[in-house]
Amino acid sequence: MTPPASTPPPDQTDLPGRARVVIIGGGVIGCSVAYHLAHLGWTDVLLLERDRLTSGTTWHAAGLVTCFGSTSETSTGIRMYGRDLYARLEAETGVATGFRPVGLIEAAADVERLEEYRRVAAFQRHLGLEVEEVSPSEMSDLFPWARTDDLLAGFHVPGDGRVNPVDLTSSLARGAKNRGVTVREGVRVTDVVVADGPAGVGTVTGVRTSAGDIECEYVVNCTGMWARELGERNGLVIPNQAAEHYYLITDTIEGLGQDTPVFEDPSSYGYYREEGGGMMVGLFEPEAAAWSVYGIPPGFSFGTLPPDWDRMAPFLEKAMDRVPITHEVGIRTFFCGPESFTPDLQPAVGEAPGIRGYFVAAGMNSVGILSAGGLGRVLAHWITTGRPDVDVTGIDVARFRPHQLAPAYRAARTVEILGTVYAAHPPGTQLRTARGALLSPVHQRLVDQGGYLRDVSGWEGAAWFAAAGRTPEATPTWGRAPWFAQWEAEHRAVREDVGLIDMSFMAKLDVRGPGAGALLDRVSAGAVDGDDGVITYTQWLDDDGLLEADLTVTKLGANRFWVVASDTAHGHALDWLRRAGHGHDDITITDITADWAQLALQGPRSRVVLATLTDADLSTAAYPFRAAREIDVAGIGTLCTRITYVGELGYELYVPAARALEMYDALIAAGAAPVGLAALGSLRMEKAYRDFGHDIDNTDDPDSVGLGFALALDKPGGFVGRDSVLARRAAGPAHRRLVQVVLADPEPLLFHAEPLLRDGTVVGYVRAASYGWTLGAAVGLAFVSADQPVTADWLASGRWQVDAAGTRFDAATSLRPLYDPTSARVRV
Numbered sequence: 001m002t003p004p005a006s007t008p009p010p011d012q013t014d015l016p017g018r019a020r021v022v023i024i025g026g027g028v029i030g031c032s033v034a035y036h037l038a039h040l041g042w043t044d045v046l047l048l049e050r051d052r053l054t055s056g057t058t059w060h061a062a063g064l065v066t067c068f069g070s071t072s073e074t075s076t077g078i079r080m081y082g083r084d085l086y087a088r089l090e091a092e093t094g095v096a097t098g099f100r101p102v103g104l105i106e107a108a109a110d111v112e113r114l115e116e117y118r119r120v121a122a123f124q125r126h127l128g129l130e131v132e133e134v135s136p137s138e139m140s141d142l143f144p145w146a147r148t149d150d151l152l153a154g155f156h157v158p159g160d161g162r163v164n165p166v167d168l169t170s171s172l173a174r175g176a177k178n179r180g181v182t183v184r185e186g187v188r189v190t191d192v193v194v195a196d197g198p199a200g201v202g203t204v205t206g207v208r209t210s211a212g213d214i215e216c217e218y219v220v221n222c223t224g225m226w227a228r229e230l231g232e233r234n235g236l237v238i239p240n241q242a243a244e245h246y247y248l249i250t251d252t253i254e255g256l257g258q259d260t261p262v263f264e265d266p267s268s269y270g271y272y273r274e275e276g277g278g279m280m281v282g283l284f285e286p287e288a289a290a291w292s293v294y295g296i297p298p299g300f301s302f303g304t305l306p307p308d309w310d311r312m313a314p315f316l317e318k319a320m321d322r323v324p325i326t327h328e329v330g331i332r333t334f335f336c337g338p339e340s341f342t343p344d345l346q347p348a349v350g351e352a353p354g355i356r357g358y359f360v361a362a363g364m365n366s367v368g369i370l371s372a373g374g375l376g377r378v379l380a381h382w383i384t385t386g387r388p389d390v391d392v393t394g395i396d397v398a399r400f401r402p403h404q405l406a407p408a409y410r411a412a413r414t415v416e417i418l419g420t421v422y423a424a425h426p427p428g429t430q431l432r433t434a435r436g437a438l439l440s441p442v443h444q445r446l447v448d449q450g451g452y453l454r455d456v457s458g459w460e461g462a463a464w465f466a467a468a469g470r471t472p473e474a475t476p477t478w479g480r481a482p483w484f485a486q487w488e489a490e491h492r493a494v495r496e497d498v499g500l501i502d503m504s505f506m507a508k509l510d511v512r513g514p515g516a517g518a519l520l521d522r523v524s525a526g527a528v529d530g531d532d533g534v535i536t537y538t539q540w541l542d543d544d545g546l547l548e549a550d551l552t553v554t555k556l557g558a559n560r561f562w563v564v565a566s567d568t569a570h571g572h573a574l575d576w577l578r579r580a581g582h583g584h585d586d587i588t589i590t591d592i593t594a595d596w597a598q599l600a601l602q603g604p605r606s607r608v609v610l611a612t613l614t615d616a617d618l619s620t621a622a623y624p625f626r627a628a629r630e631i632d633v634a635g636i637g638t639l640c641t642r643i644t645y646v647g648e649l650g651y652e653l654y655v656p657a658a659r660a661l662e663m664y665d666a667l668i669a670a671g672a673a674p675v676g677l678a679a680l681g682s683l684r685m686e687k688a689y690r691d692f693g694h695d696i697d698n699t700d701d702p703d704s705v706g707l708g709f710a711l712a713l714d715k716p717g718g719f720v721g722r723d724s725v726l727a728r729r730a731a732g733p734a735h736r737r738l739v740q741v742v743l744a745d746p747e748p749l750l751f752h753a754e755p756l757l758r759d760g761t762v763v764g765y766v767r768a769a770s771y772g773w774t775l776g777a778a779v780g781l782a783f784v785s786a787d788q789p790v791t792a793d794w795l796a797s798g799r800w801q802v803d804a805a806g807t808r809f810d811a812a813t814s815l816r817p818l819y820d821p822t823s824a825r826v827r828v
């Protein structure tokens with residue numbers, strides 16, 4: 001690709017002194033945000049670009065617009081919206097985008113990928129993407145240059161295609177300018193100015209630039225690979241890191257035209273499309289190279305990187321083998337440019353924790369062109385209304401933690417993460433690099449007991465235990481793995497006896513002060529400020545009555561509370577509470593996650609085991625379900641809550657980190673079996689306990705996901721979102737409900753994103769699933785939409801099936817938990 005001609009920066013004397021929104025960065029993302037803000041009527045918008053539009057990464061992108069490949073509803077929606085926009089943008093703006101819906105063929109070369117792509121195809125079809133499975137010979141018909149004799153099948157998406165990234169960006173910018181947005185090139189933002197507020201929440205007031213200061217209410221950091229450095233100036237964690245990213249373009253190949261489909265063979269690390277009459281061969285090598293870990297060099301514009309031929313040669317060879325003609329013609333260009341990747345391959349999007357008005361859209365992980373249209377729409381909606389209209393739990397910038405900024409962490413993870421784009425993803429696949437950042441206080445014991453470690457938001461958690469002295473081993477698979485035996489035994493230990501689960505990764509917030517009770521009661525939909533010594537399971541809602549968090553609040557004393565949320569919700573829950581507490585000087589909110597271990601002692605014999613280590617009266621009369629007491633256990637001062645996430649009699653013990661190992665050993669010595677997170681998952685799924693960010697998210701209201709029982713609608717003073725909940729109830733029973741699903745056949749497994757059918761029609765999909773060792777079959781939570789209220793009768797009157805990789809399995813559905821629906825086992 002040739003960089004667009006550079007011209008000297010224009011005169012900046014007419015730079016406005018104020019704008020409502022300043023967008024920083026004129027790549028495809030910044031221009032899309034500007035375009036969509038303008039379409040929503042926000043035209044007092046100024047886009048500032050340091051150099052020229054597209055001068056960062058956008059100018060050299062390959063321009064693939066390929067929607068296939070995601071099992072996320074948000075991501076699929078973003079991709080499909082963008083593809084549709086690119087097809088019609090020229091008609092609106094008069095500026096061509098170069099979009100060509102030439103079609104995509106995604107090749108499956110092995111059984112793991114075939115299984116995965118069949119699942120993806122079924123899911124994305126349900127969301128409206130046209131995709132069909134094709135045979136190797138049909139692939140050859142569509143793309144005759146590829147060798148297909150060793151491929152198993154392909155997936156053809158006729159509407160996918162390619163775009164010219166520079167033209168697309170110009171077209172978006174033109175669309176924004178036509179509606180009144182101001183675009184200024186040659187202006188570098190040096191700082192975002194934030195007025196500090198109480199409770200650690202600041203407010204954006206403006207930006208400093210190379211051409212003077214500008215006041216504004218909102219900034220949108222769309223600076224691509226520069227986003228981390230700019231964010232760090234305001235203490236933000238946006239841990240994206242640039243990596244070398246490659247393609248080559250061959251000399252002209254006769255008969256290769258612009259309407260040739262895009263072909264991808266992830267097993268060969270390559271994608272292939274026509275470019276200037278030659279073949280572009282793009283690469284996602286399994287081991288990549290981070291670039292410029294300590295910061296982007298000053299003045300890097302329309303930049304390229306010197307290709308590392310030695311490192312890339314084996315991958316290149318393999319990619320070219322798939323399309324042999326590429327070996328025969330000469331290579332016109334071997335291109336390397338930087339693209340930034342995040343530690344989990346999801347973008348950093350949304351309002352930054354701790355700063356009102358500071359929005360981010362960066363870290364595009366090689367799909368920024370594909371995602372720009374949809375992300376621009378999502379962000380513009382978020383900015384103008386104050387909340388997102390899609391599930392953002394997986395892309396929220398608040399999910400990152402400070403350790404992810406460390407150069408060593410970024411350098412290590414980036415090597416691996418780029419390669420995961422084209423890797424197979426059978427269940428159990430793990431990231432190997434940048435591990436061990438956060439260790440539980442009982443970590444050594446998890447290792448000693450043969451724990452198979454897995455990443456839990458940067459913490460190391462034990463998925464299951466191979467037993468002391470044994471090395472745990474697991475090969476990712478779509479089928480049943482040998483370690484299922486340990487998983488089943490641990491699951492049964494909790495159901496029938498007693499197990500101990502280290503959950504120290506849970507987020508813990510200490511909230512105290514004279515106003516703490518009132519604040520938490522206002523934010524929580526449940527009644528959390530009642531008697532001392534009570535733990536309450538509750539949700540936090542926004543003004544629209546939609547979920548913001550799903551957690552527990554424990555009242556320890558008049559002015560002393562603990563909030564405990566899942567690891568994935570850590571940043572958002574903390575930020576939500578800090579924002580709610582903004583201006584309340586009498587409240588302190590402290591993140592105490594690392595100071596306290598959380599050990600879950602669960603199972604019918606948990607009381608007996610605990611009783612051997614404490615003098616406290618544990619009888620139900622003295623220590624009922626939901627009691628939270630500070631008691632001595634094994635001689636250690638412990639906050640012991642009688643609560644469960646597995647559906648049995650059980651306790652969660654909060655122990656000072658320094659004494660946690662001692663406590664863990666004491667509980668094991670007293671008879672508890674070590675139990676891992678795989679069993680935690682299967683136990684909670686049988687009981688249909690929800691997990692925010694997995695089976696429920698920010699687009700759901702509590703009634704539709706079966707959490708109406710947790711609402712305290714009558715509590716004095718109400719709560720945030722109450723009016724919206726009541727209005728929704730007044731409108732009648734929900735047509736969308738989260739339901740539990742269990743297969744009739746004990747053999748098949750469910751994971752996530754399997755379409756759910758009623759009487760042969762797809763009515764939803766499985767949001768999260770596990771295997772129910774007690775129920776005796778795979779079990780999941782699925783969201784169902786209907787043209788009538790989703791009631792128990794309606795569920796009972798249909799024939800239910802789940803589509804797993806194209807095969808339909810009979811299933812039963814239920815609004816009530818299939819395991820112990822009355823919770824009798826919890827309250828014994």
Ligand SMILES: Cc1cc2nc3c(=O)[nH]c(=O)nc-3n(C[C@H](O)[C@H](O)[C@H](O)COP(=O)(O)OP(=O)(O)OC[C@H]3O[C@@H](n4cnc5c(N)ncnc54)[C@H](O)[C@@H]3O)c2cc1C
Pocket residue numbers: 024025026027028029030048049050051052053054055056057058059060061062063064065187188189190222223224225226230245246247336337338339361362363364365366367368369370371
């Ligand atoms: C080889 C290669 C092939 C690719 N192929 C594809 C593909 O086929 N499909 C796809 O979807 N994606 C592809 N990508 C990825 C895609 O190019 C990026 O995801 C996308 O361009 C990122 O856009 P952006 O707007 O976030 O960043 P950028 O394009 O880098 O834009 C950020 C802008 O911010 C400006 N800026 C930075 N700091 C400041 C500041 N302080 N003040 C003012 N301005 C500032 C920069 O100058 C830059 O113009 C490819 C990437 C590479 C490297």
